[in-house]
Amino acid sequence: MDKPSSIQDTVGSVVNIDEKLAQFDKSSNTRNLKGILAGMISVIAVAMSLFHLYTAGFGLLLTMKQRALHLLFVLVLGFLLYPARRKSRRDRIAFLDWVLAALGIVVTSYILFNYEVLVRRGGLPTSMDLFLGVITVLLVLEITRRSIGPELPTIALIFIAYAFFGPYVPGVLGHRGYSYVRVVDHLYTTTEGIFGTPLGVSATFVFMFILFGSFLDITGVGQFFIDVAFSAAGHRKGGPAKAAVLASGFMGSISGSSIANTVTTGAFTIPLMKKIGYSPNFAGAVEAAASTGGQILPPVMGAAAFIMSEFTNIPYIQIVVSAVVPALLYYLGVLVMVHLQASKRGLKGIPKAELPDFRQTFSRGFHLLVPLIAIVLFLVRYSPLRAAFLSILTALAVCMIRKHTRIKPGALLIALEDGARKAVSVAAACACAGIIVGIVTLTGLGLTFANVIVGLAGGMLLPTLLLTMVASIILGMGLPTTAKYIVLATMAAPALVQLGVPLIAAHLFILYFGVIADVTPPVALAAYAGAGIAGGESFKTGVQALKLASAGFLIPFIFAISPELLLVDVTAVQAIGAIVTACVGVIAFASAVQDWFLSKTKIWERLLFLVGALLLINPNPVMDLIGMGLVIIPVITQYLAWRAMKPVHAGS
Numbered sequence: 340m341d342k343p344s345s346i347q348d349t350v351g352s353v354v355n356i357d358e359k360l361a362q363f364d365k366s367s368n369t370r371n372l373k374g375i376l377a378g379m380i381s382v383i384a385v386a387m388s389l390f391h392l393y394t395a396g397f398g399l400l401l402t403m404k405q406r407a408l409h410l411l412f413v414l415v416l417g418f419l420l421y422p423a424r425r426k427s428r429r430d431r432i433a434f435l436d437w438v439l440a441a442l443g444i445v446v447t448s449y450i451l452f453n454y455e456v457l458v459r460r461g462g463l464p465t466s467m468d469l470f471l472g473v474i475t476v477l478l479v480l481e482i483t484r485r486s487i488g489p490e491l492p493t494i495a496l497i498f499i500a501y502a503f504f505g506p507y508v509p510g511v512l513g514h515r516g517y518s519y520v521r522v523v524d525h526l527y528t529t530t531e532g533i534f535g536t537p538l539g540v541s542a543t544f545v546f547m548f549i550l551f552g553s554f555l556d557i558t559g560v561g562q563f564f565i566d567v568a569f570s571a572a573g574h575r576k577g578g579p580a581k582a583a584v585l586a587s588g589f590m591g592s593i594s595g596s597s598i599a600n601t602v603t604t605g606a607f608t609i610p611l612m613k614k615i616g617y618s619p620n621f622a623g624a625v626e627a628a629a630s631t632g633g634q635i636l637p638p639v640m641g642a643a644a645f646i647m648s649e650f651t652n653i654p655y656i657q658i659v660v661s662a663v664v665p666a667l668l669y670y671l672g673v674l675v676m677v678h679l680q681a682s683k684r685g686l687k688g689i690p691k692a693e694l695p696d697f698r699q700t701f702s703r704g705f706h707l708l709v710p711l712i713a714i715v716l717f718l719v720r721y722s723p724l725r726a727a728f729l730s731i732l733t734a735l736a737v738c739m740i741r742k743h744t745r746i747k748p749g750a751l752l753i754a755l756e757d758g759a760r761k762a763v764s765v766a767a768a769c770a771c772a773g774i775i776v777g778i779v780t781l782t783g784l785g786l787t788f789a790n791v792i793v794g795l796a797g798g799m800l801l802p803t804l805l806l807t808m809v810a811s812i813i814l815g816m817g818l819p820t821t822a823k824y825i826v827l828a829t830m831a832a833p834a835l836v837q838l839g840v841p842l843i844a845a846h847l848f849i850l851y852f853g854v855i856a857d858v859t860p861p862v863a864l865a866a867y868a869g870a871g872i873a874g875g876e877s878f879k880t881g882v883q884a885l886k887l888a889s890a891g892f893l894i895p896f897i898f899a900i901s902p903e904l905l906l907v908d909v910t911a912v913q914a915i916g917a918i919v920t921a922c923v924g925v926i927a928f929a930s931a932v933q934d935w936f937l938s939k940t941k942i943w944e945r946l947l948f949l950v951g952a953l954l955l956i957n958p959n960p961v962m963d964l965i966g967m968g969l970v971i972i973p974v975i976t977q978y979l980a981w982r983a984m985k986p987v988h989a990g991s
Contacts (some may be wrong), residue, residue, distance in 0.1 A: 350695060359441035367759070369420040371429045373826040380419060380752055383750055384759035386672035387412040391472065391546045403457075406534045407450040409542035413445025413449050413766040416759060421485035439478065444581065446475040449533070457528050472527030476774065479533055483771040486764040491771050494826070498778040505782060511791060514782050525781050527886040532777030536649050537825050538768035541896050544645040544655075545765060547727035552593045552639070554731050557750045558738040561851050563704035564589040565607055569689075570697040574683040577681025578688025579615055580622070583608035584629040591633010592640065593711070597820075597857040600630035605872045606986065616686045616742055620876060623869030624858075624883030629671050631857045631888065634820055636666040638715045642854070643824040645723060652830050656718040661843050661905035664918060665851070665894050668904075672925045673892025679933040706741060709735040765821060772825040779829045789833035800838045807831045808852050808892075815856025816863075823853040841902045851895040858884035889932055890925045897921050897956050922964050924955035927970045933987050937971065937981040944973035 360667050372380060390408065418440040419432055427433065433617035450457070457468070464472070464703035476499075480492040502522050505514035517525075526532030530539070555561070568586035571577050586608060591600045605626040612622035637659040644662070648655040658739050680686075713733045717726035735751075738744045779785045796802035810831055812824040828850045835845035857865040870880035898904040903917035930936045931949035941950065947969045954966030 359405050367691050368425065369429075370422055370529060372432070372434065373430070376432060376936070380416070381752070381756050383412070383416050383419070384756040387416065387759040387762075388550055389720065391550065392731070393451060393730065395543070395547050395724050396940075397520045399724075401454065402530060402539065403454050403534055404451055406530075406542045407447045409766065410479075410534070410538065410770060411444060411447035412759070413763055414447065414482055415440045417486055417763045417767060418443065418483040420484045420760065420763065421482070421640070423485065426832045426903060438479070442474055443478055445897070446471045446478065450528075451913045454783070461528070462524070464520060464528060468528055469523050471904075472523040473532060474868065475527050476523070477625070479774065481764075483767045487765045487819055487822070488817070490538045491768060491819075491822050494773050494818075495774040497901070498775045500780045502782055511787055512784070514784075517781060522778075522781070526774055526777050529777075531780050533770050533773045535773040535776055537646055537772045537821075538766065540638070540646045540649050541762070541766040541769040542641070543725045544648075544727065545642040545769070546758070546762050547725040547731070548639055548642075548722055549765065550754070551714070551727050551731050551734070553758035553761065554734045555756045557746055557754045557776070558710075558734055558755070559611050559704070559708055559744055560589055560593075560681045560707040560710075561603065562651075563700075563707050565604060566695050566700045567704070568697045569611075570700045572688075573694045574688040574691045577677055577686045577687060579611040580617060580681065581674060581676040583625050584670060584677060587626060587629035588633060588636055588670050591630050594633060594639065596641075597627070597631040597634060597854070598978070600633050601627050601865045601868045602872065604630065604870055605963040607871065609873045611689065612750050615682065615689060617680075619873040620870065620879045620883050621680065623668075623871075623873035623875045623880040624866060624887055625673075625677060627858050627869035627880070628843040628867040628887035629670070630869075631854055631884075632669045632891070634854045635662060635669065637662050638711060638718070639853075642769075642821045643850055645694070646821065646825060647704075647828070647850065648768075649724070651842050653847055654845055655723045657907075658843065659715070659718065661907055662847065664904050664906065664921075665847065665898055668897075668921055669888075669891050671922060672894075672929055673887050675926050675929040676887045676890075676933055678936045679929060682937075683846075683933065683935045693860075703743065706737050707744065709737045737889060745810055747794065755769075756793070764819070768819050768822040769825070772822045775826055776829050785829045785833060788878045789837060790896075792831060792834040793837055798901070799836070800840070802809070803834055803838055804840075804848070804896060807835060808848065808895070811849050811852035812859050814851040815940065816859065816861075818853075820850070820857075823856070824850055827853070835899070839901050841905070841907065843900050843907060844902050844905055847905070848895045848899050851891060855888055855891045886932055890928055893924065893928055893952065894921070897924070900956060912933035916963075920955045920967070923967060923970055926953040927955070928952035930973075939978040940973065940977070945977060 352902060390412070394405065400408065418436045422429065423433065423436070462674060484492045499522065501508065502517050505516040508514070565586045568582040568589070571578070571938060572581040572585060575581060583604065587600055589605045590604050591597070594600045606624070609626055611612065612625060613619060617625070626740055640659070640662065646656055648658055710730050710733045714726055714730040717729050721729065731843060736747055738803035752861045791801060792806055796806055797944045809828070811827055812827060818826070828846060835848065836842055837881060840848070858881065859882035862876055865882040866881040867877045869884065870877045873880070901917055903909045903913045904921055906914055927948040930940065931945050931952065934940050934945055951966045953967065954962050
């Protein structure tokens, strides 16, 4: 029998990806238009992508104008794509939405054509400035509600109320209060509010990297990742789950969306995991945990990483370098969990005859990896904006080299439209988060809140890290990673820096726990998407996903306390030592969680694994030695018991 040329051949029926995305991902829940309306949406979306391509390649507009034109496209495309309610008709555009889209053009065009006048009279807004400013705030809140849900707009409204009612807030959080004129002017006519840094990053780096992902999609690199992962690991113990981890990691690093990645790759990986004996809950959890990690895996990561670069003034390539080791440790943790679960249940892989040949698979598509290698090289030399532009051109050139990956002009238009559609929800979140950041800068809340956190933690680092972790997870349950990061970067990160945590470590700490929120019940959206595909129970899948990703709770504490893992201001010896102890800690922690190493662990062995893993967090050499010693004891006893049982297994 001939080997299948693609893993698709062994999957059987595949779930409807668009239907599942609409069910679990608010940003994918758009209208289904046909005919002239669909054509009009396509034209607007393609125009949006072409505008950003042009400015990335030939020069940006003035800051305020670039952001205003970006928001114009977002508001128009957003109100035409997203219905007001989930139950609204999807085959037509309501009259109100035409009005809102038109208002979006008016309020952003006012900035575009009156920019110089606004600058000259800065701080002295007219009645028209204030009127259009109020309209803009309301439009941003509404498009954010439609595209990502009500949580972020609600938080933004609370912050606006805080600006007005500061004198009535008790304690250290109170302030003198600000007038309607001051608040609206700050949010609308300056680069401190809606048109602030978050929207600025969206209008440049983020959009281009989203577009880069769309261009990679049309080249077939996603299917190539899945096929290579399965051909390399699918036949091993628990192979489909290990392949799912690898494929989802690759895909997640360029998609930046936990839910979209779970649904897209899960459509292929979850049926194969179930086929070899994994329960629906565990299969869905594996995919969710692996897909979620993509937002912290270089080279692309998620949109929050680009905003982090702007907030911290740290070059993006340095953030990528610092994120590599923690991200690989996260995936090491998930892979070890999967392996131990397969060992515990005696699950084998898929027969090699049912899998595509690795050499043939890799040779057919290895050239598709060139853009991913190129983007790293470009980031070393150029700005992220220029690097994304050149990487898109590289992807187009590379896919044309070989006949089976060559794309037609129609596919280019699809990529341009898809990139713009995906960017709407991210840009809306950035604009709405700009309202929150604007109020924080206006009132000085960031520094005050940081002092409150430090005070609650008694000035101690570990309690401050724990409080920040809880805040990150709670916010991450209701907000997209990008929006959650922006909120906490302005309020919680200063507290960590104040206690001596390096700037990049503090911001990565917040990012990690915001990402892990996607697999943290009770609102584990990525896990729920995995359960929907696998036919499992949502909450149980979420619990399983949390267990698989639990090493991700350990890693941020390691690099916050021991920044050597981030490869900043560190010698090679220090870096190697930190990486080795962290790897041992992750494996020990996974063994404790799964209650298995080479065989089922005894209670005392499990306890030693857990305590040893926790001690390895501390960079103190003495604590490292104690931790390593505690871990080695159950490793030896497990190995001796396994050797004693080996003849029995061999003879059976």
